[in-house]
Amino acid sequence: MGKTALIVDDSSSMRQMVGFTLRGAGFTVIEGSNGQEALDKLTAGGGRVDIIITDLNMPVMDGLTFIKQVRTRTLMKFTPILMLTTESQESRKAEGKAAGATGWIVKPFHPEQLLKVIEKVLPA
Amino acid sequence: MNLDMTMFHQAFFEEAGDLLAELENQLLLLEEKPDDTELLNTIFRCAHSIKGGSATFGFTEIAHFTHSLETLLDRLRNGKMQVTHPLSQLLLESLDQLRSLLAAARGETADAPNSEPLIARMEAMLNGVAPVSVAAKAPLPDAAEQEECLRHCVFLIAPGRAVLQQGTDPVALLKHLAAQVSNFTLRCRLSHLPQIEEMNPEECYLYWEAEFDTRLPDTELLDIFEFIADESELAITTVAGIFNGMQETAVPAPEHEHAAETAPPSAPTENAASALAKPEAHTLRVSTEKVDRLINLVGELVINQSMLNEAAQNFHMGRLPQLMEAVAAMERASRELQERVMAIRMLPIKHAFGRFPRLVRDLANACGKKIELKTSGEETELDKTVIEAIADPLTHLVRNSIDHGLETPQERRLAGKPETGVVALHAFHEGGNIVVEISDDGKGLDRERILKKAIERGLIQENEVLPDETIYNFIFHPGFSTAPTITDLSGRGVGMDIVKQAVVGMGGSISLSTTPGEGSCFRIRLPLTMAILEGLSLLVGEEVYILSLTSIVESIRPRSGDLRLIAGTSEVVQVRGEVLPVQRLYQYFGVKPVITDATKGLLVIVEYDGCKVALMVDELIGQSQVVIKSLETNYRKVDGIAGATILGDGRVALIIDVPGLLRNMSRRSQLLSAA
Amino acid sequence: MTTNNETGALQMGTSADAFQFLTFSLGEEEYGIDILKVQEIKGYMPTTRIPNSPQEVCGVLNLRGAIVPIVDLRRKFHLEPAEYDQFTCIVVVVVQEKVMGIIVDSVSEVMNIAPSDIQPPPNFGYGTTTSALRGMARVNEKLIILLDIDTVLLGENSATAIAA
Numbered sequence: 001m002g003k004t005a006l007i008v009d010d011s012s013s014m015r016q017m018v019g020f021t022l023r024g025a026g027f028t029v030i031e032g033s034n035g036q037e038a039l040d041k042l043t044a045g046g047g048r049v050d051i052i053i054t055d056l057n058m059p060v061m062d063g064l065t066f067i068k069q070v071r072t073r074t075l076m077k078f079t080p081i082l083m084l085t086t087e088s089q090e091s092r093k094a095e096g097k098a099a100g101a102t103g104w105i106v107k108p109f110h111p112e113q114l115l116k117v118i119e120k121v122l123p124a
Numbered sequence: 125m126n127l128d129m130t131m132f133h134q135a136f137f138e139e140a141g142d143l144l145a146e147l148e149n150q151l152l153l154l155e156e157k158p159d160d161t162e163l164l165n166t167i168f169r170c171a172h173s174i175k176g177g178s179a180t181f182g183f184t185e186i187a188h189f190t191h192s193l194e195t196l197l198d199r200l201r202n203g204k205m206q207v208t209h210p211l212s213q214l215l216l217e218s219l220d221q222l223r224s225l226l227a228a229a230r231g232e233t234a235d236a237p238n239s240e241p242l243i244a245r246m247e248a249m250l251n252g253v254a255p256v257s258v259a260a261k262a263p264l265p266d267a268a269e270q271e272e273c274l275r276h277c278v279f280l281i282a283p284g285r286a287v288l289q290q291g292t293d294p295v296a297l298l299k300h301l302a303a304q305v306s307n308f309t310l311r312c313r314l315s316h317l318p319q320i321e322e323m324n325p326e327e328c329y330l331y332w333e334a335e336f337d338t339r340l341p342d343t344e345l346l347d348i349f350e351f352i353a354d355e356s357e358l359a360i361t362t363v364a365g366i367f368n369g370m371q372e373t374a375v376p377a378p379e380h381e382h383a384a385e386t387a388p389p390s391a392p393t394e395n396a397a398s399a400l401a402k403p404e405a406h407t408l409r410v411s412t413e414k415v416d417r418l419i420n421l422v423g424e425l426v427i428n429q430s431m432l433n434e435a436a437q438n439f440h441m442g443r444l445p446q447l448m449e450a451v452a453a454m455e456r457a458s459r460e461l462q463e464r465v466m467a468i469r470m471l472p473i474k475h476a477f478g479r480f481p482r483l484v485r486d487l488a489n490a491c492g493k494k495i496e497l498k499t500s501g502e503e504t505e506l507d508k509t510v511i512e513a514i515a516d517p518l519t520h521l522v523r524n525s526i527d528h529g530l531e532t533p534q535e536r537r538l539a540g541k542p543e544t545g546v547v548a549l550h551a552f553h554e555g556g557n558i559v560v561e562i563s564d565d566g567k568g569l570d571r572e573r574i575l576k577k578a579i580e581r582g583l584i585q586e587n588e589v590l591p592d593e594t595i596y597n598f599i600f601h602p603g604f605s606t607a608p609t610i611t612d613l614s615g616r617g618v619g620m621d622i623v624k625q626a627v628v629g630m631g632g633s634i635s636l637s638t639t640p641g642e643g644s645c646f647r648i649r650l651p652l653t654m655a656i657l658e659g660l661s662l663l664v665g666e667e668v669y670i671l672s673l674t675s676i677v678e679s680i681r682p683r684s685g686d687l688r689l690i691a692g693t694s695e696v697v698q699v700r701g702e703v704l705p706v707q708r709l710y711q712y713f714g715v716k717p718v719i720t721d722a723t724k725g726l727l728v729i730v731e732y733d734g735c736k737v738a739l740m741v742d743e744l745i746g747q748s749q750v751v752i753k754s755l756e757t758n759y760r761k762v763d764g765i766a767g768a769t770i771l772g773d774g775r776v777a778l779i780i781d782v783p784g785l786l787r788n789m790s791r792r793s794q795l796l797s798a799a
Numbered sequence: 800m801t802t803n804n805e806t807g808a809l810q811m812g813t814s815a816d817a818f819q820f821l822t823f824s825l826g827e828e829e830y831g832i833d834i835l836k837v838q839e840i841k842g843y844m845p846t847t848r849i850p851n852s853p854q855e856v857c858g859v860l861n862l863r864g865a866i867v868p869i870v871d872l873r874r875k876f877h878l879e880p881a882e883y884d885q886f887t888c889i890v891v892v893v894v895q896e897k898v899m900g901i902i903v904d905s906v907s908e909v910m911n912i913a914p915s916d917i918q919p920p921p922n923f924g925y926g927t928t929t930s931a932l933r934g935m936a937r938v939n940e941k942l943i944i945l946l947d948i949d950t951v952l953l954g955e956n957s958a959t960a961i962a963a
Contacts, residue, residue, distance in 0.1 A: 012139055013136040077289060080291040094354075102351055109180070120348065755859070757865070759899075762852060768866045770864065770866075776866055778847065
């Protein structure tokens with residue numbers, strides 16, 4: 001497929017799992033452990049990726065701020081952004097959406113479910 | 125795609141371990157600063173991450189428990205509850221519970237303790253403040269209830285104008301829809317298009333009408349547009365229906381997106397079981413920076429290798445300098461590689477210090493003392509194995525300081541000291557070693573009591589005059605405890621001797637200094653690693669042996685007058701008034717001797733556990749770092765030998781086991797004196 | 800070792816028609832060991848003596864970073880000692896996950912021996928070391944003594960035994 005995904009989560013095991021899943025689906029994967037690091041990696045990597053999957057609760061820069069920041073960048077204006085939420089964060093969905101997220105997936109999820117959602121938001 | 129979640133378990137365990145350590149630190153800080161929102165946020169985030177990970181990787185128990193904890197923490201951080209002492213106690217207990225659950229998940233313990241009592245307490249705490257209405261989610265429409273008939277539908281899809289800016293591509297969603305239904309036709313409607321001058325290229329003005337046959341319930345069709353449902357107009361009209369009474373079973377419906385919210389797929393129990401069965405893999409997390417440096421170095425090594433090849437293949441004497449240079453470069457690179465590889469195993473000592481804030485807090489509570497713990501040099505790096513091995517001795521020393529060193533607040537006030545005592549942990553580098561100091565500002569060691577005890581135990585004579593240092597060091601003797609009462613804290617008088625044994629076992633040493641009324645300080649000196657030893661190679665007959673530098677006091681060439689034979693069998697040497705037994709290594713190791721006259725050879729004086737012995741060798745060769753290899757891997761333990769190493773020329777040299785050798789000598793001399 | 804002498808030959812293997820043995824000479828005799836136990840063959844090189852060890856263990860060698868004990872089979876079998884020469888070989892074997900070397904006079908060849916050519920070892924009566932023998936084979940008029948190298952090196956009577 002030759003697409004690039006940016007995974008943002010402060011949990012390295014989560015990044016590992018999501019990363020493994022996406023690599024298996026043919027993505028090139030970039031990882032960031034918080035919003036700021038992800039923004040830096042995005043810049044360093046040429047300013048654009050095909051999809052972003054981000055956690056919300058993170059140190060340094062949280063997911064919402066990160067999404068807002070990403071949307072200010074011309075190259076990333078229409079890029080799908082999926083946020084990882086938990087059922088205890090129902091209200092966050094609306095906030096995420098307002099910030100510019102494309103969709104969400106609820107933790108815990110199975111890798112296959114993640115791929116299904118990605119399929120949905122990312123034109124093949 | 126069949127993904128085995130167990131492959132991420134190790135990563136999760138390590139991460140959860142780190143998160144718990146962090147959680148503990150933050151919870152302890154919270155006791156001091158109960159109103160710190162930033163702190164509460166961090167605490168919440170830790171619990172949140174553990175919950176997310178455990179749920180994802182199938183540890184439902186942990187997820188379930190952390191969920192309750194998280195709810196409680198969420199209240200706290202939103203200021204809806206106050207941090208009280210019982211509450212912080214409950215949080216710490218929850219932390220312990222999480223540790224046990226994690227240990228059980230790892231398979232370290234068979235069964236995790238029941239979480240329900242703690243969950244009940246957390247809920248009581250929550251209910252005590254305000255009745256919790258656990259955000260009851262509207263029950264999902266049951267797909268099975270819908271008629272499973274084939275319908276012909278028209279689906280109007282008019283996305284909100286802003287969806288493009290959220291990164292949604294409506295066409296992708298339509299394709300997704302098309303893939304799930306049959307006889308799909310799509311019409312694009314343009315009637316919402318504004319005049320071109322009013323058009324914003326970043327907005328979506330198009331809408332669609334899809335017509336198709338499906339057996340899927342409306343909810344499932346709408347779900348495809350879940351992410352844009354709020355701002356979009358979505359309407360399904362069933363144009364016609366065909367009841368499927370006797371038809372063949374429907375195509376299995378695509379997996380429901382909401383499945384994630386109800387229950388993770390069937391894997392978890394299986395995963396948990398295999399996690400129990402599989403012994404924990406020992407892994408090491410290494411920063412990419414360290415790995416990158418290694419890769420560079422290996423690159424250098426490869427270049428050196430080819431230079432060396434080149435120099436050796438077309439060799440003539442004129443090219444000797446080039447060959448020498450290539451060899452030197454190879455040597456530099458491989459030495460650096462060795463250092464870097466060892467550095468991979470290095471971890472900051474804070475991994476060993478981490479447990480102390482909690483320990484000190486609990487002990488202070490238990491014995492009614494006020495204690496402040498100070499740590500410094502936490503970033504000092506040590507080999508992973510050393511860190512693991514030092515944790516218990518350190519704990520013992522800290523307990524000891526708190527139990528025996530520090531006084532009660534009243535005692536301290538009477539002595540004119542601040543009520544709060546200080547226990548300090550300090551780690552730093554010193555000449556190729558790491559030194560860890562454990563000090564307190566308590567009452568110091570009781571010299572008279574130690575002296576009395578030493579006399580009681582027959583270690584010294586009644587009127588012997590000894591330097592203070594010697595007296596204090598008696599506390600390292602086996603079974604030597606001066607505590608007037610046995611307390612829970614420092615156990616049953618097993619103590620300093622065990623600590624010393626552990627430290628010496630790692631190739632380190634321990635010493636102490638103390639001032640009455642001002643406190644004590646224990647100094648542990650550790651090698652950076654247990655896999656490499658600073659060794660002195662020496663010649664015994666024609667064989668090479670290695671002695672650990674840390675065990676060597678000095679080496680001397682004896683004069684004939686210094687040597688004596690006691691009872692015709694035991695040889696001793698007099699060194700500055702001290703009489704030391706002599707062990708001729710060629711005899712001990714059965715080497716064909718070259719030098720038998722001790723005055724022509726050398727005596728290397730080694731010390732272990734306060735005992736000194738002079739080892740007779742032929743010659744000292746030199747000092748070097750050697751990599752310790754086990755003899756037991758392919759052979760077995762050999763008396764007097766601690767291991768082997770490979771010399772520069774590829775030959776094997778044996779490392780002398782000084783403690784073992786001294787034990788054997790004393791056993792032999794006991795046998796002799798008994799005979 | 801509880802090998803029954805009667806069935807010793809049958810235990811050599813299961814289905815294959817022939818077994819491969821590495822044969823070597825030691826004094827007047829020709830011996831064979833299961834080729835699957837052999838890791839490599841090296842020319843003789845001096846070893847580092849290990850003190851306080853049985854005399855058949857002549858020392859240890861560095862084999863690519865591993866410390867490997869070397870057993871002199873002549874000494875092990877109480878044969879006259881021989882000078883080490885250019886034919887002397889160290890056969891490196893893996894027995895129960897331990898890597899060890901045995902010194903032999905010379906290595907001969909790798910030989911296919913059919914189970915039917917293998918006779919059970921002779922019964923020497925009580926207390927002999929026959930359990931280290933897997934059998935005898937006659938190939939081209941030569942008698943080859945087939946050794947169970949595990950028992951030779953790690954058996955109860957062995958100096959290199961783990962439990963010692």
